[in-house]
Amino acid sequence: MTDEPRVSADEMIGRLSPSMSPWRRLRGAVPLVAGLAGAVFVGSLWATEPGPLPGRTQLAFALFTVFCLAWAGYGGWVVTRRAPLYALEQVIAAWLAVTASVVTTAVVATIAVQRGSGLPGVVAGGAAFVVVSVVLAVRAHARRAVLLRRKRELTRQEEA
Structure with missing residues (x-):
């Protein structure tokens, strides 16, 4: 010892x-x-x-x-x-992107409806940004979970 x-x-x-x-x-x-x-x-x-x-x-x-x-x-x-940060920065960035893409799509779609034109293009473009940002958020959460799980494993090994 x-x-x-x-x-x-x-x-x-x-x-x-x-x-x-x-x-x-x-x-x-x-x-x-x-x-x-x-x-x-x-x-x-x-x-x-x-x-x-x-x-x-x-x-x-x-x-x-x-x-x-x-x-x-x-x-x-x-x-x-x-x-x-155990990938926390990636999770935060991904949720900022999700929020920005959803809100921006909603605002631009509202303007398109008020003007009476361009709604399909706005919805298609906005949906693409939303989908990409959601995929990045899911990946960021998964990466963070793996890193935190590994940290817990190392902590348990050190306590044993």
Whole structure:
């Protein structure tokens, strides 16, 4: 029997990867920068539009600004994490994509119905984005479940 202290799985992982890899930093920096740029761009367009805008146009600008800020917040969160996320960032990104694609499809479809044209194309395009984002969400949840299951296995082995 040795007098060496036991190290938990979380501590061992923390020692192995104290900082994020350049690839993970890039994966967080891209949505951070793109989200901020998008929010500035949409906000600038919204602020400089002449005259009073219709309510649905105001709503569209507001939604796009919120989506951009959500992506920027997500990117900032990923970049500031030093500990392993066990694919949580993929789950969050996938649900952001699902939400954005569903809401955007609904808004554009509503506008198409009000104008009386283009609804089939809007529904087809929107459905494609929704399906892809849902598939990515399911894959992200499955990947996270595998990683968490492996973490539990390692923790049980260390306790034995």
